[in-house]
Amino acid sequence: MKVRVPKTLLTEHVALLERVIPTRSSNPLFTYLGLSLLPDALVLFGTNGEVDLEVRLELPTEGEGRFLVPAQPFFQLVRSLPGDQVELDFGAELSLSSGSFSTRLSLAPDEGYPELFFPSPEGPAEPYSLQTLLPVEELLKALSHVRYAASNEEYRAIFRGVQLEFSERGLRSVASDGYRLALYGLPKPQPFVKKVVVPARSVDEMVRVLKGIGEGEVALALGPGVLGLATNGSQGAGTAGKGQLRMAIRLMEGEFPDYERVIPKEFPLKAAFEVEAFREALRRVSVLSDRQNHRVDLLFEEGRVLLSAEGDYGKGQEEVPVHLEGTPLTVAYNARYLLEALSPLSGQAVLLLSGSTSPSLVRPAEASPTEGYQAVVVPLRV
Numbered sequence: 001m002k003v004r005v006p007k008t009l010l011t012e013h014v015a016l017l018e019r020v021i022p023t024r025s026s027n028p029l030f031t032y033l034g035l036s037l038l039p040d041a042l043v044l045f046g047t048n049g050e051v052d053l054e055v056r057l058e059l060p061t062e063g064e065g066r067f068l069v070p071a072q073p074f075f076q077l078v079r080s081l082p083g084d085q086v087e088l089d090f091g092a093e094l095s096l097s098s099g100s101f102s103t104r105l106s107l108a109p110d111e112g113y114p115e116l117f118f119p120s121p122e123g124p125a126e127p128y129s130l131q132t133l134l135p136v137e138e139l140l141k142a143l144s145h146v147r148y149a150a151s152n153e154e155y156r157a158i159f160r161g162v163q164l165e166f167s168e169r170g171l172r173s174v175a176s177d178g179y180r181l182a183l184y185g186l187p188k189p190q191p192f193v194k195k196v197v198v199p200a201r202s203v204d205e206m207v208r209v210l211k212g213i214g215e216g217e218v219a220l221a222l223g224p225g226v227l228g229l230a231t232n233g234s235q236g237a238g239t240a241g242k243g244q245l246r247m248a249i250r251l252m253e254g255e256f257p258d259y260e261r262v263i264p265k266e267f268p269l270k271a272a273f274e275v276e277a278f279r280e281a282l283r284r285v286s287v288l289s290d291r292q293n294h295r296v297d298l299l300f301e302e303g304r305v306l307l308s309a310e311g312d313y314g315k316g317q318e319e320v321p322v323h324l325e326g327t328p329l330t331v332a333y334n335a336r337y338l339l340e341a342l343s344p345l346s347g348q349a350v351l352l353l354s355g356s357t358s359p360s361l362v363r364p365a366e367a368s369p370t371e372g373y374q375a376v377v378v379p380l381r382v
Contacts (some may be wrong), residue, residue: 037059290310349365
């Protein structure tokens with residue numbers, strides 16, 4: 001039983017699995033990489049108990065079988081192989097050869113390895129009952145633009161995830177840690193109404209997989225306590241497009257409390273600015289901010305905003321041109337939170353202020369209130 005694989009193709013897909021399969025686990029089988037030989041494909045799969053990932057590479061093969069190989073030595077060897085082709089020959093052991101290099105790795109029986117359930121790109125399959133197609137690029141934005149706002153604190157419970165809301169209005173992603181809120185709206189009507197919360201660490205894996213897919217559409221499927229993702233492998237600009245990718249992610253229980261009430265609706269001051277210039281000035285001034293709350297004060301006046309900060313290292317200030325509509329005021333922010341809220345933006349943006357101590361809204365200058373990216377940042381007490 002053997003198969004030949006281009007090294008670049010194998011390396012690219014092994015890198016995705018390397019992020020999922022743990023080096024240590026309470027279940028030793030989780031530290032193994034699964035390899036299946038089918039009549040026309042090599043399938044690589046693995047799990048950490050929270051995220052399952054499978055990659056199917058369409059290749060001519062000899063024989064059929066399912067094997068488990070120690071993941072870490074396999075990953076390290078594949079990255080450093082000298083040849084352009086890799087030959088895998090399965091027997092009592094795995095014979096791996098490439099160019100002038102060859103080795104044998106021990107194989108483990110797959111008895112006791114958990115059964116992995118993946119969605120199908122063609123439509124719902126057990127245990128999934130709901131499925132939708134989404135543009136890869138938009139889903140990637142919906143996840144990556146809000147991920148920063150999810151909490152890293154254990155006690156934050158449900159806020160350690162990203163909520164996905166499917167409805168007839170479209171798909172919305174939401175993340176919050178209780179101090180800020182990030183949203184992304186995709187105005188594509190969905191065939192079902194559902195809210196699910198994906199663990200933030202699993203969102204990171206989804207983002208990595210989506211970046212490898214390229215263009216096209218991806219299928220998202222929902223089942224009891226699980227979110228599935230699948231692509232048919234016919235799309236994508238890179239070599240990742242040559243493999244069918246499928247994921248299964250364990251969901252968190254529950255949903256976010258009503259966050260709509262913290263999104264301000266009225267704004268006595270609107271400040272429009274060029275994102276890069278404002279962001280760089282904020283980054284420079286924040287170097288001198290207090291190390292505890294990273295406070296930066298913003299004094300809005302006609303045609304400009306004066307950014308200033310003071311801390312143990314001294315004090316500094318910088319002026320940035322802005323276009324103002326409304327009543328000038330002074331507001332203070334945690335500079336890190338404001339920088340992260342600005343991170344997905346480029347070009348022109350607006351900062352909508354509802355008051356000196358009440359929540360502010362950041363979004364692109366031409367954005368719709370219900371589409372694309374927006375973020376809520378709560379000011380510090382002035």
